[in-house]
Amino acid sequence: MSDSEDRMMAVVTTGNGGYEKLVYSSVPKPVPGPNEVLLRVLAAGVNNTDINTRLGWYSSSVTTDTSATANTQEVQAQQKADGGWNGATPFPLIQGTDCCGMVVQVGDNVTQDLMNQRVLVRACMRPNGYDVMDMVWMASNFDGAFAEYVKVPATEIFPVSCDWSDEELATVPCAYGTAENMLHRAGVAVGDLVLVTGASGGVGSAAVQLAKRRGAKVVAITSRGKMDQLRELGADVVIERDEDLVMRLGESSIDVVVDNVAGPKFAQMLKVLRRGGRYVSSGAIAGPVVSLDMRDMYLKDISLIGCTAWDAPVFPNLVSYIESNEIRPLVAKVFPLQQIAQAQQEFMEKAHFGNFVLIPAQSVDL
Structure with missing residues (x-):
């Protein structure tokens, strides 16, 4: 594999702070291990979770609303030991909780039948089972979808059969x-x-x-x-x-x-x-x-x-609602991935209705 094939473009969040912490750069392309799949990211949603994680808003030291915290953080960034879902966020981190992707590689113990399927990723994962509340979150505990590729456990992808666009599907997971x-x-x-x-x-x-x-x-x-x-x-x-x-x-x-x-x-x-x-x-x-x-x-x-940890029926039910046309997506605006700061700034203005979506460069004609 050539050097170019080993790498991808991604937005790396370098720490708690303002938009200057979002760095669009070339990084190593992930390689799926046993029981994992590699997805080509087709579209990634923008939501409060990613912004709050960057700001360290989940810390008990923060008492203001998200907008006020964002304004403060633009002036003075401060790393927070309890700023993420489960303590400190492991920066540098590729964020992106919402992912619609295509399976392009499977690791050991994963069926080849998943190859080339369009899927949604269940961002809230409960590896110790649904009878306990332990959880890990994509883009908070490990790298997420603000990139050209992302690797995830094969158990957390859900093929979806519908006529929705990639951008429409990307509005679903977190919201x-x-x-x-x-x-x-x-x-x-x-x-x-x-x-x-x-x-x-x-x-x-x-x-x-x-x-x-x-x-x-x-x-x-x-x-x-x-x-x-x-x-x-x-x-x-x-x-x-x-x-x-x-x-x-x-x-x-x-x-x-x-x-x-x-x-x-x-x-x-x-x-x-x-x-x-x-x-x-x-x-x-x-x-x-x-x-x-x-x-x-x-x-x-x-x-x-x-409510933080998702219960077992939640995500399979959502997929069934989509496939039965029982709900509809609300895409407010679509941005290229490298315009993430602009997308999050507009998102924080709360003038939109529905969801914002980011598209990686390999998925859109810029």
Whole structure:
């Protein structure tokens, strides 16, 4: 194999900090080991997880929302021992949690039948089994999809038979996986009234679709300019994010709150939950430190459900929904991989509806 065949272009994140930590460069091409496959990356999604990991936002020392943290980090970068999902992030690291790829090489013990199949990667992996909560994340614990090639365990790839484009499939893993996992854990079912915060974002818009698919009624919170798009997506009621939830919905009116926003409205979310209601979250983009009146929780028998590790049925179910045309992708904009800083800057402006996607140079005519 020639030197050029041994290498690939990738975005390497060199440490916690700002956009200057994203370095587009030539790096060694990964080689699959036993029980692994090598994928040619067709498209990679942009999401909060990759930005938060770069910023070290998961550290307990961070108390501001993602946007405020990003602005601070641009001025002063500081390595954080607890800045990743499971402690320190192993920089330098190729990020990229969302991957649609093509199998181009298989390692020992992997069937050749996978060759040349288009697949999605289950980014949240639970190597010790689903009866424990241990997990590893692609692009947090090992190299991800912001590259021309990525190697992953063969158990974590899922062939998908559909007419979606590569870019459309790349919107699915993190956003839809996170949303489906929250609905699964909260037991959302036919007839539930579900409140979805941040409903125009990747996870929020996925949660609206997936809750409707389960037969629930959806109340969606968003900015004024995106309300019509959420109605078209299926939301039954759309609320502007500055509205008082208690005044608009009334106390004890909601069965399930699906919240990746948190911040100042957290207390209102517990007020609108009915007795025995469920609050489920896997994020806190408006601020991780919230005001909790314990009486709103225990006097109403509310369940607070934290979600990070995906349960076993989640990703196979998503693939079946795609193949049955039960959900649809929302691609807001596509960028070449080397424009990752621009893509993340626009992503942080939160003016888009749906998901941003990056395309490696070998997959697009630039």
